[in-house]
Amino acid sequence: MTTTPADSDLKRLFVYNRSVPDLETFTRITAIEHDWIEPLIAGLAERTAPVASRAAWVERLAGLLAAEREPSPAGRYLAEKATREEFALVVREFGLDGLTEAQNFFPAVPRLPIRSQMAVMRVLIDEFGCGNLQQAHSQLYLNLLGELGLPRTVDDLLDLTSDETFAFLDVFFWLTQRAPHIEYFLGALAYLEASIPAAFTVQARACERLGIENGRYYTEHLHIDLFHMEEMQVAIREYEAVHPLDATKLWIGATLLSELLGTAFDSAVERAREAA
Secondary structure, X not given: OOOOOOOOHHHHHHHHHOOOOOHHHHHHHHHHHHHHHHHHHHHHHHHOOOOOXXXXXXXXXXXXXXXXXXXXXXXXXXXXXXXXXXXXXXXXXXXXXXXXXXXXXXXXXXXXXHHHHHHHHHHHHHHOHHHOHHHOHHHHHHHHHHHOXXXXXXXXXXXXXXHHHHHHHHHHXXXXXXXXXXXXXXXXXXXXXXXXXXXXXXXXXXXXXHOOOOXXXXXXXXXHHHHHHHHHHHHHHHHHHHOOOOHHHHHHHHHHHHHHHHHXXXXXXXXXXXXX
16 A cells, blocks of 8 residues: 655646646656656556457457446445545545546547547536536535535645555546557546446445435436446547547556556555544
8 A cells, every 4th residue: 555755756746737837847747657657558568468449449348347347345345334434535535536527638639530529528518517517526526525524625635645546647647648649548538437337336325325415426427427438439439430540559548547546446445444
């Protein structure tokens, strides 16, 4: 289990990525990513059997989602046994994600053909509540943080977030802006949107059991991400209509995110149990 020192590279990377970087800062960003994300991608590429086509990618993704449908031991504990204090610590751990949700997706849009852009934008519009602040996912998370008496600003959460979670947050900045192949992003976001309905069932059950009123952040995703899952497949299909598609890179993006998110969640529950 990893904790976050005050000068963690992944914490600094998150801060750098949310700034307007000068040349020195950009050099720091690329140096951290060179030592962190590039070896992860290289390792996955070495272990990944080639994926022959988009249809084969869809089939492989379905298999991954089926394997993950049953909650991990950490997920079962959170849904069935976690105390309110333990649940609050997990909510706090993902506070930076909730408060900045989908903000780091936008740089990918110009890298896509127009019809693929439209599918991704339909996902993003939902993330921001279709322009209605009370429906925006970040506002729903803000409401949850408030009910649980947790910090409600990005600055206040920086020192309370682990490296495992920063890795999940940081990866989309790389995927959308600096990854050499946009298929990594498309595969990662397609996986994320498809996996969330099953994953958030855990938190939704915990909210119901603990009597938490602002669990709508989780229940909202249980249905809206079914639509987003379909839209991401549209985005990939429309990309393929214009550019040659590397389905193996779609799969690497999906497995990368699966590993980072799974590690972040399981670590968050373990830390919450120890702290509580």
